[in-house]
Amino acid sequence: MTPRSKKLINAPEAIIPEFIEGYVAAHAALLAVEGPTGRAIVARHGPRDGKVGIVIGGGSGHEPAFAGYVGRGLADAAAVGNVFASPSPAQILDAGRAADGGAGVLLLYGNYTGDVLNFTMAAEELGAEGTPVRQVAVTDDIASAPAERRAERRGVAGDFFVFKIAGAAADLGEPLPRVEALARRANDNCRSMGVALGPCSLPQTGTPNFRIGDTEMEIGMGIHGEPGMYRAPLASADAVTDDLMQKILAELSLSAGDRVAVLVNGLGATTQLELFLLFRRLRQILDGLGVTIHASWVGEYATALEMAGASITLLRLDDELARLLDHPCRSPALTVGVEAPPPTTRRTARRSIRREDTAAADAAALQAGGRITPALFVAMMRAVAAEIRQERNWLSQLDGVIGDGDHGVTMDIGWSAVLPELDRLEPEALIGAVSERIGQTFLAAVGASSGPLYAGAFRQAGRAVQDRLNLDGAALAAWITGISDGILARGGASPGDKTMIDAWLPAAEAASAAAAAGADEIGVLTAARDAAEAGMRRTAGIESRRGRSAKLGARSLGHIDPGAASAFVSLRAMARNLVRTAAAEPAAP
Structure with missing residues (x-):
């Protein structure tokens, strides 16, 4: 039996609100919480009229990133996601509206599928409100893709330098295009490599999200526990530093007279003693090349819960980047130079905008034929929530092998948020409106990649049956096809990429074929369930081409995709509930 880790927490589902409450209280002179989601941490002396707003964000568990970099001269606001999961568009919108001073907003985040989806959706909404918005996804991690595919790389500790450069440029009054350009220049000149010695564990599961031998290390490990480039025997501090630096230097092409900024970053459970050994050897290497260290930081700046390991980040400097790096700032995690007095310019309060539910359809114009009534549909959705909760650990274990180990937790968070929304439904709520409500709730609660994907799925499914009161076999097939479409x-994945679409697309095709052959609701749903299960099992023989596991190549073979697994679990739960309900119905006279 796998031992559970010990954590000082209360209810796992309350960990983020309680963290925010404690963090902001501890830094009350610097930070505040704004917006209805309660997930936007804002600098008290940051946002102001006429200044470009800097919004950062990402999943929790990386402290002091991201809230630690909110302050004067740095970020104006951070959107705080769940553990290892992107913040939702609503949470990012709260941060963006708080940071908006009328000169536009720059969104900065790591290049992960969930962050890209959620920040892009938030940017679209901010833009629709009239706020100029630019985005930069940080791509500093050498291990996650080759140089010729650098745009696919993930963002790790290099966030630290990109945030610092952008924050300084905005504080100095640069316009939005210039702030964006400087952030991109910092990103282009930044490279990171990491090593992991031991796993971390999610608060909700308490189990290690990957396994590594007592005498092994993983080179290139990501900050969510994603597997790295390769596994090797544990080596000395100097040997590890040599390996990481060799890969960084091969890309930065430094020569005598160049200047760099250096970050030696602990991943959560690595001692200062070890980190300074790495810096010692790094300094020797750069001295040997005639490269000057302009500034350096050693400590925990972008962690992965309690993961054992470290990363090295180098930022190649020019005169302008060096000046911006030296510009004063003050935040809970980073203070540089002598802080300027609080700004005296006015800050105009920004309004929050709530999206309203879609208008109710005319019930008299709806098609009523079919066994699945709105009440039965809601019961089927409750069954999905219960089965996802039951399979949460299995789904997270699947994800831990090829991803970051949180898929089951994330799906459970989403469905747990849906349940009270189902309780609040109006008695006359139609299946289309229920689907829309589920999509909105999932998006607000989850973030990550699953939030936008399932938000789009349920909205499309709801539209596909908006002319229906009840669902018959054909309408149920249209609903399942709407999920797939x-x-x-929204996601852009294709069949064979080893994603949830490898279960949902065959499910939709099988449901449509069954409906065309005259199958009833049970026949359609059973066909969809069986096709999803077959698709799920086929993913074990597919190399991943999307998301965090894409860089694993052949190492992803033999492992079921967790998104495909949760698709099958959802359809299985719906089918079980429908069959059970049908069996309980009185026989026709």
Whole structure:
């Protein structure tokens, strides 16, 4: 039996609100919480009229990133996601509106599928409100893709330098295009490599999200526990530093007279003693090349809960980047130079905008034929929530092998948020409106990649049956096809990429074929369930081409995709509930 880790927490589902409450209280002179989601941490002396707003964000568990870099001269606001999961668009919108001083907003985040989806959706909404918005996804991690595919790389500790450069440029009054350009220049000149010695564990599961031998290390490990480039025997501090630096230097092409900024970053459970050994050897290497260290930081700046390991980040400097790096700032995690007095310019309060539910359809114009009534549909959705909760650990274990180990937790968070929304439904709520409500709730609660994907899925499914009161076999097939189409439209994955679409697309095709052959609701749903299970099992033989596991190549073979697994679990739960309900119905006279 796998031992559970010990953590000082209360209820796992309350960990982020309680963290925010404690963090802001501890830094009350610097920070405040704004917006209805309660997930936007804002600098008290940051946002102001006429200044470009800097918004950062990402999943929790990386402290002091991201809230630690909110302050004067740095970020104006951070959107705080769940553990290892992107903040939702609503949370990012709260941060963006708080940071908006009328000169536009720059969104900065790591290049992960969930962050890209959620920040892009938030940017679209901010833009629709009239706020100029630019985005930069940080791509500093050498291990996650080769140089010729650098745009696919993930953002790790290099966030630290990109945030610092952008924050300084905005504080100095640079316009939005210049702030964006400087952030991109910092990103282009930044490289990171990491090593992991031991796993971390999510608060909700308490189990290690990957396994590594007592005498092994993983080179290139990501900050969510994603597998790295390769596994090797544990080596000395100097040997590890040599390996990491060799890969960084091969890309930065430094020569005598160049200047760099250096970050030696602990991943959560690595001692200062070890980190300074790495810096010692790094300094020897750079001295040997005639490269000057302009500034350096050693400590925990972008962690992965309690993961054992470290990363090295180098930022190649020019005169302008060096000046911006030296510009004063003050935040809970970073203070540089002598802080300027608080700004005296006015800050105009920004308004929050709530999206309203879609208008109710005319019930008299709806098609009423079919066994699945709105009440039965809601019961089927409750069954999905219960089965996802039951399979949460299995789904997270699947994800831990090829991803960051949180898929089951994330799906459970989403469905747990849906349940009280189902309780609040109006008695006359139609299946289309229920689907829309589920999509909105999932998006607000989850973030990550699953939030936008399932939001799009349920919205599309709801539209596909908006003319229905009840669902018959054909309408149920249209609803399942809507789920698949919504995921395809938002996520961009294709069949064979080893994603949830490898279960949802065959499910939709099988449901449509069964409906065309005259199958009833049970026949359609059973066909969809069986096709999803077959698709899920096929993913074990597919190399991943999307998301965090894409860089694993052949190492992803033999492992079921967790998104495909949760698709099968959802359809299985719906089918079980429908069959059980049908069996309980009185026989026709």
